[in-house]
Amino acid sequence: MTLKIGVIGTGMIGRDHTRRIQQVLAGAEVVALSDVNLASAESVRADLAPNAKLYQTGEELIAAPEVDAVLVTSWGATHEPYVLAAVAAGKPVFCEKPLATTAEGARRIVEAEVAHGKRLVQVGFMRRYDAGYVALKDAVQQHTGAPILVHAAHRNPAVPEAYVTPMAIHDTLIHEIDVFRWLLDDDYVSARVLYPRNAARSHGKLRDPQVVVLETKKGVLIDVEIFVNCHYGYDIQCEVVGEDGTARLPEPMAIDMRLGAKRQSRILTDWKDRFVASYDVELQDFIAAAAKGSATGPSAWDGYAAAVTSDACVQAQESAGQAVAIELPARPALYE
Amino acid sequence: MTLKIGVIGTGMIGRDHTRRIQQVLAGAEVVALSDVNLASAESVRADLAPNAKLYQTGEELIAAPEVDAVLVTSWGATHEPYVLAAVAAGKPVFCEKPLATTAEGARRIVEAEVAHGKRLVQVGFMRRYDAGYVALKDAVQQHTGAPILVHAAHRNPAVPEAYVTPMAIHDTLIHEIDVFRWLLDDDYVSARVLYPRNAARSHGKLRDPQVVVLETKKGVLIDVEIFVNCHYGYDIQCEVVGEDGTARLPEPMAIDMRLGAKRQSRILTDWKDRFVASYDVELQDFIAAAAKGSATGPSAWDGYAAAVTSDACVQAQESAGQAVAIELPARPALYE
Amino acid sequence: MTLKIGVIGTGMIGRDHTRRIQQVLAGAEVVALSDVNLASAESVRADLAPNAKLYQTGEELIAAPEVDAVLVTSWGATHEPYVLAAVAAGKPVFCEKPLATTAEGARRIVEAEVAHGKRLVQVGFMRRYDAGYVALKDAVQQHTGAPILVHAAHRNPAVPEAYVTPMAIHDTLIHEIDVFRWLLDDDYVSARVLYPRNAARSHGKLRDPQVVVLETKKGVLIDVEIFVNCHYGYDIQCEVVGEDGTARLPEPMAIDMRLGAKRQSRILTDWKDRFVASYDVELQDFIAAAAKGSATGPSAWDGYAAAVTSDACVQAQESAGQAVAIELPARPALYE
Amino acid sequence: MTLKIGVIGTGMIGRDHTRRIQQVLAGAEVVALSDVNLASAESVRADLAPNAKLYQTGEELIAAPEVDAVLVTSWGATHEPYVLAAVAAGKPVFCEKPLATTAEGARRIVEAEVAHGKRLVQVGFMRRYDAGYVALKDAVQQHTGAPILVHAAHRNPAVPEAYVTPMAIHDTLIHEIDVFRWLLDDDYVSARVLYPRNAARSHGKLRDPQVVVLETKKGVLIDVEIFVNCHYGYDIQCEVVGEDGTARLPEPMAIDMRLGAKRQSRILTDWKDRFVASYDVELQDFIAAAAKGSATGPSAWDGYAAAVTSDACVQAQESAGQAVAIELPARPALYE
């Protein structure tokens, strides 16, 4: 009855997911580990999963008979082949975002899964499992009336020099791209990027902040401020404006203090702390579905839609305020 | 049509009220000034009321034919005789708190006014004119159901060595004593004082903080924390708990900022800033009533009730947690 | 020493400003009234200013020797000639927005005032006097670092059928247009309008909501949601994002209640209540400057800049998401 | 490596804890069940723990060799004998509150555990595991300075007729009694109860609301409003006032909405929802310690202190506002 999981890629997030399965969640255990850096896999085994077997390659791990389900937490560029292999093996697979580094890659996974005829893939868009977004979606469905506008912000205190303009889409906006499709139950039709002057703390290869404007099929207009050198903290804001009223994403819990002539409460500074609880929920969801041989939550189709949208946003970054169209093929019945 | 006002006592608050009448409010002008310190009266005349006449004594000012109404803003110990003189002269008089330094003194004013047969006296309990308390009273009457409990706090950053335990009642709690009678439309029946350990920033002659517990005729239980060395700011809190729900006094307007990993908004530190707008409203109210030869707002009876209650609270400070009864004679018809 | 004011146009706001001068503010009185609808002027005289003289025309009122300063509160189309006449007469004039119905009209007033060589005109952009915006400007200057983005919303519960798309600029956005120039101490260089689907409560001749995007000379990007059929209330939002942090306009004071399984506080529904206190402050400012024969606060130049910007925004409404340039001539020295 | 747990009492909370162990938490499984109502135990086995063995009595379950650790979730009156039996068997035992129905009963457990020489007992005071209280304790230790006052409220929408005055202590205040000892790292020295008039929704055998005032050894004064017919919701409030400032318990996460002229967010109405997440954390803590043959978290000593304090509070309910002393014997070294 315990789901036996193999983990490919035992870096930061692979290690953390292993800890989750071994020490926090019910119903699963990590029985296999693999990493191109063998020492990394060995260290995770020693610290967290002493009974796990080590595999030289992800492919061998996927093929191993004791492995019921697979976690792909290696570098992004390696996700596509591992997910395809898991699908080919008929094993449920949880793949950290991105599902693939190109829209075509994600498309190939969709096609493989459709050919397989049953969902096997869950993509690691954990915000859908965040209690705040879940409550927001409920508020929108129960109270605000049909959405018309979304105002959002994704702020981060600072980024290294290596972070360049397109990463604001691929590494940062990617979570809003997915979570708003889910929140609104809608698809995007265009993207536009507007820039104010650059922040003084940004650098030559990064336009920061930027405002991405997305339009949806149902006519919702979304503006997202991305500001990765905002200095003051890691801050995720989202307000939905509907026919009857508005609803906002809650702030993370913080103690309201009165000190030194200031009413004050802490703001997070590390993105890792912001959605930490949602990782538990997403993996619990994966375990429950995988135990039945299937997958639920963010799908390969969602991963593909996110990839197509990301590409359009990056193109819009170079399009001087013009809208770039976003087109998706018909959604396969598997994902209705 | 312009009300002609004489001001007795041109210190801090006398000067400020003169400025208010001359530069802010409609319908009145300061035509007479008096202060035992003549230089003070002269300076106020020079700065704010060049046409005003100076009087050697308050009694002469009250008697002056050009004076329609009187402001008594001299030291507390001098209030009673001036107010009695104004009542004797049949002139409306605004008296800063306290109405008198003893309950008997306040009683004498009540009797004089009752004998006069018409209200002439307004006491300077300005909180009743604060937009926050006014809105709170409205919320209690419209929404919370009949009050059962009040939780309150009166916090001040620091006091000088000269501030001793009874001043926590006479100088600090006095405003809550009046404003809660008005807010609840009720009278007190007992007072009790409870002490935690002394705050490190307090001193040998001051028990600080303290919690005063008042009971009303209608059975409302009120607890007020008085903490005059609270360090962090000047902070007035009030929550009313009624049959159907609760209502809180609003915080003073402050900008919500996000800076340096903190969500923050300023807290006032100087009591003078907290109810500054209400002084304008109370004096405008005085001007309107005095123009018709009468007075409205906090009455001599309210000043008397506050004096009786203060005395009981001071006695309760020495009574080791025992309740001290508060009794008022029957309320004269003039104050119904 | 009392400023003698003549009021042209005694409708809703003219009556209210007369009340303000007569009953609330110090230092001025209304001595003359005029309205094309004589009955209206007579009624205001009867209710509020019994000593005021009635004039058949605004021109006669302006010329009257007892009139020190003029309030123009007639319909928008009549503002320009009255303001020009007041400037010609060398009398300080407070003009409700709009200064003129065309940019050229406003320009003519600027030229007349510049020719006169001294400021005489104050435009009724009262938000600059709102305590919330004043505190916000202070927070931006003291704490947030130089502004980069502004996110704003102007929401109104419902509008009549007669309200058509361009009115969202001329009657609604106009206040943001002025107040953000002042808040940021900056000028606009372009405007763009984006539309989501129409709200169900809007009608065929009104695109509602809409998002206006303004860029400034200093590179600040401003997005303003205008939603005049938002249903839930009259709600003005503004968040400034600077180099070091953010600051938000405070909510209007409201009592925080707990009732019926909801924490709740009232939202205003009538725009008249939102900035009611700022009208007092703006007129007090006018009285103070006019008493010295001059004017301060929002200038004819500001009125002109607002008119030019409005025109660009209306053009942008028809430009399918394209930016429309905004150009102002050099600012005359009088307005530095 | 999986901890094998036996559950005695499979009613509401016993069932819920079984679900937790079987479906949510890592590291344990329920292998034995017992209830005087056999059908209840059978139903829990069927729904949640098909491999568990049923026992006729709690004593047999405790003695069963496959049982590593015990959960006592039967009626309060049965806790003491089961906990004593578990201690006698040297097995870690999690006991829902109350540890015993009398202080002497709790004392016997303390003595048995001390005699055993090692901690085995954890009491189900789950608030210590609530993220809000944990953050509050951190704020107090890091920021507010040493505590001087605590203002708290425990409000519940309604209670049945069977709920009488002493239950306000035993069933309601009991959680504050424990969590404030922990929050302040302190012990109580006296209790006092003050009553306003009864709420209209209360009944003849229940004084409601009431205010319990506790004093601690370190001199902290705590006031707790207990209002079990407050009507509007289930609401737990706590503010700590320290030498340098204050800190408040956060509100439960709720979506801030703007609807129908109200800013609003939901308040819980069912106590079961308020600390639901903390049950997971407390049991995870139990599993971790029990896996090492010991116990952590709220101890038998804490359960005893809570029982002694409850008794004093109930006595204070009958003492007309007088303080009742609270005395504990010296704390055994095991609990330092």
Ligand SMILES: NC(=O)c1ccc[n+]([C@@H]2O[C@H](COP(=O)([O-])OP(=O)(O)OC[C@H]3O[C@@H](n4cnc5c(N)ncnc54)[C@H](O)[C@@H]3O)[C@@H](O)[C@H]2O)c1
């Ligand atoms: N959902 C989220 O919020 C979130 C957060 C962090 C990371 N991620 C995603 O998780 C993935 C991993 O991120 P990380 O931060 O753990 O990176 P990391 O560099 O810490 O770890 C990646 C690990 O994968 C290993 N690896 C690389 N190629 C491999 C291969 N072909 N086979 C086996 N192992 C291989 C590396 O040796 C490394 O140990 C990325 O795709 C990232 O985008 C998602």
Ligand SMILES: NC(=O)c1ccc[n+]([C@@H]2O[C@H](COP(=O)([O-])OP(=O)(O)OC[C@H]3O[C@@H](n4cnc5c(N)ncnc54)[C@H](O)[C@@H]3O)[C@@H](O)[C@H]2O)c1
């Ligand atoms: N309502 C409030 O919040 C509030 C605030 C401040 C002061 N007050 C009250 O106002 C009164 C004055 O306070 P203040 O802070 O202005 O004090 P202050 O010492 O600054 O001024 C008092 C003035 O009265 C003058 N004076 C004293 N005796 C006089 C007399 N017999 N005749 C004429 N003048 C006399 C003094 O010379 C002095 O100039 C006090 O009773 C105080 O409690 C009320």
Ligand SMILES: NC(=O)c1ccc[n+]([C@@H]2O[C@H](COP(=O)([O-])OP(=O)(O)OC[C@H]3O[C@@H](n4cnc5c(N)ncnc54)[C@H](O)[C@@H]3O)[C@@H](O)[C@H]2O)c1
């Ligand atoms: N700053 C603000 O927030 C604000 C608010 C309301 C109105 N306003 C502005 O104030 C002006 C008046 O608005 P209102 O709501 O009071 O309108 P209103 O229609 O109630 O009143 C206008 C009055 O002007 C009179 N009038 C028209 N033409 C005249 C003329 N040539 N000479 C003399 N009187 C004339 C009309 O008879 C009427 O009595 C408008 O320009 C409006 O935009 C500004």
Ligand SMILES: NC(=O)c1ccc[n+]([C@@H]2O[C@H](COP(=O)([O-])OP(=O)(O)OC[C@H]3O[C@@H](n4cnc5c(N)ncnc54)[C@H](O)[C@@H]3O)[C@@H](O)[C@H]2O)c1
């Ligand atoms: N920490 C909390 O917040 C919290 C919440 C709820 C309940 N509790 C405590 O948990 C305990 C149980 O509460 P509940 O709400 O689940 O009650 P319940 O009545 O739903 O369940 C109690 C179960 O115990 C069984 N039982 C009674 N005597 C027994 C015995 N001698 N041996 C075996 N089983 C026996 C009953 O048949 C019943 O099935 C109580 O002590 C209560 O105070 C604590």
